[in-house]
Amino acid sequence: MLSIKNLKASVDGKEILRGLDLEVKAGEVHAIMGPNGSGKSTLAHVLAGRDGYEVTEGAVQLDGEDLVGLTPEERAHRGVFLAMQYPVELPGVNNSLFLRTALNAIRKARGEPDLDAVAFLRLMREKLKLVNLREDLLKRAVNAGFSGGEKKRNEIFQMALLEPRLAILDETDSGLDIDALRVVADGVNALRSPDRAMIVVTHYQRLLDYIEPDFVHVLAGGRILRSGDKSLALELEDKGYGWITGEAA
């Protein structure tokens, strides 16, 4: 479903990704691990199409269609979703209005009719349960005054609502205590499905205790140095990244 071939990408003229290959099939969950500065977040942002992340070489295809050159919203319309490490606040922008506008923009791009207010409310209520968020959060401004845990849960809630084809979770575990982590992981697990792929970007093995990946990849120096099953994550936990990257642990 997602095919990345020899991907090279720069930020501010500095090459961060240096020939990355990755194949992700529908239904699979891939974990991308790696030390700080290895290019994990860059990969997440390149996939979502953020400005300033320049692809200099290689190809990224989703369901056979080239993603490079598409705007972030065009990618969203095709089913790409990025759960952000630092979800931004949108003061004064009502959460449910924001989500309804987003969902209808995606539906419109797909030639589907708008969801009316009643149908949308029903859908929201159903998805809220998934991440254990209170309904009054929907009446508030997007992420404004949310706790760290609420912001992350809100990301997963958005993901549940927008039903992406490819979900990328960028350091979703950062800043979460163990209870919040469990709620977020439960939400993510509930969204695993045979026609959805997920890429979980994380620094720590901890998250993978709750979201069990099919594959684990170690990213360092802008390339995937090793791939394996979930046992690789446990090995990393044990030995540190230096064992793979060749640096002192």
Added chain:
Amino acid sequence: MATSNAVVHDLVQRGYEHGFVTAIEQDTLPPGLSEDTVRAISARKGEPEWMLDWRLKAYRHWLSMEEPAWSSVHYPKIDYQAISYYAAPRTKDAPKSLDEIDPELLRTYEKLGIPLEEQKALSGIAVDAVFDSVSVATTFREKLAEAGVIFCSMSEAVREHPELVQRYLGSVVPHTDNFFAALNSAVFSDGTFVYVPAGVRCPMELSTYFRINAAKTGQFERTLIVAEAGAYVSYLEGCTAPQRDENQLHAAVVELVALDDAQIKYSTVQNWYPGDAQGRGGIYNFVTKRGDCRGARSKISWTQVETGSAITWKYPSCILRGDGSVGEFYSVALTKGRQQADTGTKMIHIGRDTRSTIVSKGISAGEGKNAYRGLVRIAQRAENARNHTQCDSLLLGDRCAAHTFPYVEVKNPSAQVEHEATTSKISEDQLFYCRSRGLSAEDAVGMIVNGFCREVFQELPMEFAVEAQKLLTLSLEGTVG
């Protein structure tokens, strides 16, 4: 930032949808201003002697005044002799019902989304339609009269309710107040008069729709709203003008009087023609608006959404004279292209336990310039006065400007005055966040800007809040891309 700037840039390049001209036969005074002009206007309107005398006194005073130059707005010197001070659709007699109004006029208002036929009108809103210098129609008058509410054109009020007009006209903004108020007092041609008797809650929203149509004409309207003890009224004004290469002057005066326990809510959605992207044409909107909380526990609330005009220069103010009176000012001012705005408010605390709230949201895009200028004055006898001011500026792009000039004068030590101010830009993070959820850049900016203005939109009557949001989004289209 490259993209968000480009986005903002495109949002600014957008047409003005109310720019059409109505082809209609008009009775217009030739350009020029003299005592004869003042007499001619007064004669055209069949005014009594006292009204003419009042105008002449104002005109003579105006001659002794200098045009003020202290604001941050810049414009070429206005030639007051090149303006026509009176333009009215030609009719035999004053129309007695809508059937007698030129259908072209009805169509004009229909096109602007303001149907004047009562059966078509928005339910619960009575409209006074001012076309160039005169009021052409006022709807729902009978229904309002049942409640004792007077809602009519200023010309009619002068004829039908001279005692009220004489008592209140100029009592809040005297003809000596400032250059433009003096000019208005001399040549005002029409406007709206509202009188709500004691204890009456006005059963409908009242609204005046101002339209400038004629070329080379100034619009000088005068609005007077009086709420007797315990009365309540909510009033809204909207304004549009055709697209023209020349600048046109709009110098209005609005006076509000609230007696004991009365409340007046005054909302403005101003969408005069702003001029083109190069700054050609557009309305000079130089307006004096002031409310007098004359009675104890009275309340006056100004809400304005200013998206049009080449230059907006106005400070809707409250004189908090009555003990326990309350003044509010909620403002959104958007400048794009070469638009300039110097706007804000004055809260003059005189009575004890008076309170005021100021929320100002300035949005600058393109090469727009936006200034908040405000005065909070606590007089010596104003025990326990309180003010809270919040003043936020949002910059779209890197060629626009925002300024804040807050003045605070406190003469009573028990006063509590708070001032908060922020300046922000739409961040790349915010834009990316919205786009990654499927919103176009344009929708994202519209949504973020509307969010920024939320506290002000909440103050507008429901139907107009929706209109204001649409207007803001429309005004922004072309600033982003």
